[in-house]
Amino acid sequence: MKIVDHLLNGLNYQLIPARCACCQGPGQWRLDLCTACQAELPPAPSVLETSHGRVYAGSTFAAPLDSWIHAFKFHQDLTIGRLLAKLCAPGAHADLPEWLVPVPLHRKRLRMRGFNQALELARYWGRQHGIRVSKNALIRCRETAVQSQLDAQARLQNVQGAFSARAGLPAHVALVDDVYTTGATCAAAAEALQQAGVERVDVWCLARVL
Ligand SMILES: [Zn+2]
Numbered sequence: 001m002k003i004v005d006h007l008l009n010g011l012n013y014q015l016i017p018a019r020c021a022c023c024q025g026p027g028q029w030r031l032d033l034c035t036a037c038q039a040e041l042p043p044a045p046s047v048l049e050t051s052h053g054r055v056y057a058g059s060t061f062a063a064p065l066d067s068w069i070h071a072f073k074f075h076q077d078l079t080i081g082r083l084l085a086k087l088c089a090p091g092a093h094a095d096l097p098e099w100l101v102p103v104p105l106h107r108k109r110l111r112m113r114g115f116n117q118a119l120e121l122a123r124y125w126g127r128q129h130g131i132r133v134s135k136n137a138l139i140r141c142r143e144t145a146v147q148s149q150l151d152a153q154a155r156l157q158n159v160q161g162a163f164s165a166r167a168g169l170p171a172h173v174a175l176v177d178d179v180y181t182t183g184a185t186c187a188a189a190a191e192a193l194q195q196a197g198v199e200r201v202d203v204w205c206l207a208r209v210l
Helices: 002-008 035-039 065-075 078-087 107-113 117-129 152-159 184-195
Strands: 054-060 099-102 138-140 163-165 172-180 200-208
Touching (some): 078 117, 099 117, 117 172, 117 200, 138 184, 152 184, 163 184, 172 184
Parallel strands (some): 099 172, 172 200
16 A cells, blocks of 8 residues: 555655644644653563564553554544654664564455555655565465464464465565564564564564563
């Protein structure tokens, strides 16, 4: 979606002035949040070590980010999207990967939702760090149930074998997703990438559920 990409790249602050997403007062320079509300945000969690790589999250999953992520993902609220991408940038302390790989949606869900929030985040962060974004490295080869309605064990089974990766990938990539909960989706995606020869698969996400 061209328009989302354009809106997320920051140019549109001339069109939509920064306004605080919490209190509706004036925002900061190119940030839709005032300093007082920013001070109240949940802290960034520590880096999580997994068997496939490290998980970097910009924030802990808690209010008000939970509702902002919902607005971005399901209602394509692009002002909130650009705020989240900026505020919860996970790459600041990361050992930078060669590519960013957004967690893909199945094509049917992509058609229903209209855009993939993970791809938009990857484009934003890729531009910020000068990292290539590969939208075709992974595909979701079968439909899966919505993870948020399942318990941890069911989540693992739901996404098992749901991804396949293409050949010719670099040794170190980072998956991009909005929220990291049990890690089941990222583990299944990482497994497909590792089978295709990737050695290390980090995760960059907006928020992690603690
Ligand atoms: Zn405010």
